[in-house]
Amino acid sequence: MKMRYRLVILTVCLVCCLFGLYTLNRLDKPQAAREAFSSAVIKSGASGKDVYELQGRLKYLGYYSGKVDGNFGSTTLNSVKWFQWKFGMKADGVVGGKTKLKLWEATKDWKPTAADLGKEAEPNQNANAGNGASNEANLPASNDMGLSANDLKLMANAVYGESRGEPYEGQVAVAAVILNRVRASEFPNTVSGVIFQPGAFTAVADGQIYLTPNETAAKAVKDALSGWDPTDGCLYYFNPKTATSKWIWSRPQYKTIGQHIFCN
Numbered sequence: 001m002k003m004r005y006r007l008v009i010l011t012v013c014l015v016c017c018l019f020g021l022y023t024l025n026r027l028d029k030p031q032a033a034r035e036a037f038s039s040a041v042i043k044s045g046a047s048g049k050d051v052y053e054l055q056g057r058l059k060y061l062g063y064y065s066g067k068v069d070g071n072f073g074s075t076t077l078n079s080v081k082w083f084q085w086k087f088g089m090k091a092d093g094v095v096g097g098k099t100k101l102k103l104w105e106a107t108k109d110w111k112p113t114a115a116d117l118g119k120e121a122e123p124n125q126n127a128n129a130g131n132g133a134s135n136e137a138n139l140p141a142s143n144d145m146g147l148s149a150n151d152l153k154l155m156a157n158a159v160y161g162e163s164r165g166e167p168y169e170g171q172v173a174v175a176a177v178i179l180n181r182v183r184a185s186e187f188p189n190t191v192s193g194v195i196f197q198p199g200a201f202t203a204v205a206d207g208q209i210y211l212t213p214n215e216t217a218a219k220a221v222k223d224a225l226s227g228w229d230p231t232d233g234c235l236y237y238f239n240p241k242t243a244t245s246k247w248i249w250s251r252p253q254y255k256t257i258g259q260h261i262f263c264n
Helices: 002-036 049-061 074-086 097-106 149-163 168-183 191-195 215-225 246-250
Strands: 236-238 253-257 260-263
Touching (some): 074 097, 149 168, 149 191, 168 191, 168 215, 168 253, 168 260, 236 246
Antiparallel strands (some): 253 260
């Protein structure tokens, strides 16, 4: 009886010790995240040290390709949303405690650089947003626009969300329209700016931009970047079966590829 009692006591003590170690480990992570960031929620329009920290860590992972300037603008917002989506969180672009913790856990090896002083931080050339491996070598040789691997991945997301199921030429055409807009003065001059411009793409509005693209979409992006433009410079396209905007119907129509009409 005494032996059984001792075993019970020993088991309880062991469980308590293990639970204590687990709790300390869990408590240590939020503390470390708090040391990296302040307690303030970081939102679009914010600026300062927290934003430097945010941009630096996102850049280390490959989600952010802009300048580490401490200003939470549209590029930073899109990068935060991308990170949140990839890590299974609500992609709202608001950096609260959960996002800070996830970001800290994913960037434990990151070391602050001159970014904390408002200078440009160096990106980690050995990491990207998908799996930590660089794929800069996969950029087309004719990449005269200076796009990054992250730009191409975002474009592949857009092409997949907008035109999967379309003929391959139609998928290249969608990628070409994105590039044509980046070059055009009346549109934002970055890939993320074009894709996330309010009302520009249905895939952004309905969330399909966050679907994982297939190899065909990625190849279509590279072919478009290499110079293939089936639209010959078009800036718009629409599906006549679903389009309700009178404005888009008023645009000069150039050609039809699959279910999309491309226009200027």
